[in-house]
Amino acid sequence: MQSLADLRSFLESPRKIVLFGHRNPDGDAIGSTLGLKRYLDPLGHDVEIIVPSEYPRFLSFLDGVEDVLVFDTHPDNCKSVMKAADLFILMDFNSLERIDKAGEFVATLTDTPRVLIDHHLDPDDDIAQVVVSRPSASSTCELVYTVIKEMGDAENVTPHIAEPLMVGILTDTGGFTYATNAELFRVVGDLFEIGVDNEKLQTEIFNSMTEKQMRLLGHCLANRMELIKEHNAGLITLTKRDYEQFDIRRGDTEGIVNYLLRIEGIDLAAFITEQPNITKLSLRSRGDISVQKMAAEYFKGGGHKNASGGYSHAGLRSTVSRFREALEAGVPVG
Ligand code: 5GP
Numbered sequence: 001m002q003s004l005a006d007l008r009s010f011l012e013s014p015r016k017i018v019l020f021g022h023r024n025p026d027g028d029a030i031g032s033t034l035g036l037k038r039y040l041d042p043l044g045h046d047v048e049i050i051v052p053s054e055y056p057r058f059l060s061f062l063d064g065v066e067d068v069l070v071f072d073t074h075p076d077n078c079k080s081v082m083k084a085a086d087l088f089i090l091m092d093f094n095s096l097e098r099i100d101k102a103g104e105f106v107a108t109l110t111d112t113p114r115v116l117i118d119h120h121l122d123p124d125d126d127i128a129q130v131v132v133s134r135p136s137a138s139s140t141c142e143l144v145y146t147v148i149k150e151m152g153d154a155e156n157v158t159p160h161i162a163e164p165l166m167v168g169i170l171t172d173t174g175g176f177t178y179a180t181n182a183e184l185f186r187v188v189g190d191l192f193e194i195g196v197d198n199e200k201l202q203t204e205i206f207n208s209m210t211e212k213q214m215r216l217l218g219h220c221l222a223n224r225m226e227l228i229k230e231h232n233a234g235l236i237t238l239t240k241r242d243y244e245q246f247d248i249r250r251g252d253t254e255g256i257v258n259y260l261l262r263i264e265g266i267d268l269a270a271f272i273t274e275q276p277n278i279t280k281l282s283l284r285s286r287g288d289i290s291v292q293k294m295a296a297e298y299f300k301g302g303g304h305k306n307a308s309g310g311y312s313h314a315g316l317r318s319t320v321s322r323f324r325e326a327l328e329a330g331v332p333v334g
C-alpha cells in the first residue's frame with residue numbers, strides 16, 4: 001500500500017482495522033478516531049480504537065467512546081485485537097513513541113500495513129506506508145473530513161460522523177482561537193450543512209468543568225503562578241503534594257496553561273507538573289514564538305509551533321531551571 005488510491009481499493013473489501021490515538025487522548029485524538037470509525041463501520045469493516053491511556057471525562061457524552069480500548073488497562077486484549085488486524089491507522093500523532101507500549105507492539109507487526117493521518121510537524125520516517133501529514137490542518141478531525149472528501153465520499157458523512165469531528169476541531173482550535181485558516185472554515189461550513197449542534201458541543205466541551213477543576217484552577221492562579229516578565233513568559237507548577245491534596249486525576253489540569261496567555265504581555269506559557277516518574281511540561285505561545293523548537297531542544301518533546309509538550313527525568317525544580325535556561329538562551333522563533 002503506497003497511496004490513498006491503494007487505501008481506497010483496500011477498503012473495498014471488509015477489513016479488520018485498528019485506529020490508534022495518542023497517550024492522554026484529547027478531543028482531537030478521540031474525535032478523529034471515533035469519527036473515522038463511524039464512517040468505516042457502515043462500510044462493513046470491523047473497527048476498533050486503541051489508545052494508551054484513559055480519555056478525559058468531558059468526552060464521555062460521545063456515544064461509543066466507552067468501547068475505546070485502553071492499552072494500559074487491557075494490554076492482552078489490545079494485543080490480540082492488533083494481531084488480528086489487516087490495517088493500522090495512526091491518528092493525531094507523528095511517532096510510535098507517542099503510543100508507548102502499543103507502539104512497540106505495532107513495530108513488531110511488520111506485515112500489517114500502516115496509514116498515518118496527522119497534523120503534527122515532522123512525522124518519523126517509516127512511520128507508515130501511506131502518510132497523510134498536513135501540519136497546516138487545524139486538527140486531525142479536519143483532516144479526516146478532508147481525506148474522506150478527497151476519496152470522493154463526502155456525501156456519506158452523516159451528522160453522527162460529523163459530531164466527533166467537530167469536537168476535535170473545537171478542542172484543537174480552542175473554539176476557533178488557534179490554528180485557524182480559510183480551509184478550516186470551509187470544512188466547518190460543510191459540517192454545519194451536514195448537521196452538527198455547535199451550541200451543544202461548545203457547552204459539552206467548554207462549560208463542563210467540575211467544582212474540583214474550578215477550585216484547582218483557582219489554586220494554580222493564586223498560589224502556583226510565576227511570571228518572568230523580562231522574557232514575557234509565565235509558568236504554573238504543580239507538585240506531587242498538590243496532586244494528592246486536590247485529588248488531581250487525568251484531565252483535571254486540561255487547559256490551565258492557556259490562562260497564562262490571557263495576561264497582557266505574556267507570550268509564552270509553561271505548565272510544569274511533577275508526575276510519578278517524570279516531570280511533564282505543556283508549553284504554549286503566541287505568534288512567531290515556537291514552543292515546538294523549545295520542546296524538541298530542551299524537553300525531548302514536540303507538537304505544534306504554538307502548542308507543544310515534553311518531559312524531563314529531572315525533578316520539578318531542575319526542570320523549572322532548565323525552562324529558565326531555555327528562555328535565557330533566547331526564545332526560538334519560526
Ligand atoms: P499538551 O500540552 O496539551 O499535552 O500537548 C500539546 C501538544 O504537544 C499536543 O499536540 C501534543 O501532541 C504535543 N505533545 C505533548 N507532550 C508531548 C511529548 O512528550 N512529546 C511530543 N513529541 N509531543 C508532545
Ligand code: MN
Nearest residue numbers: 028092139140
Ligand atoms: Mn490534534
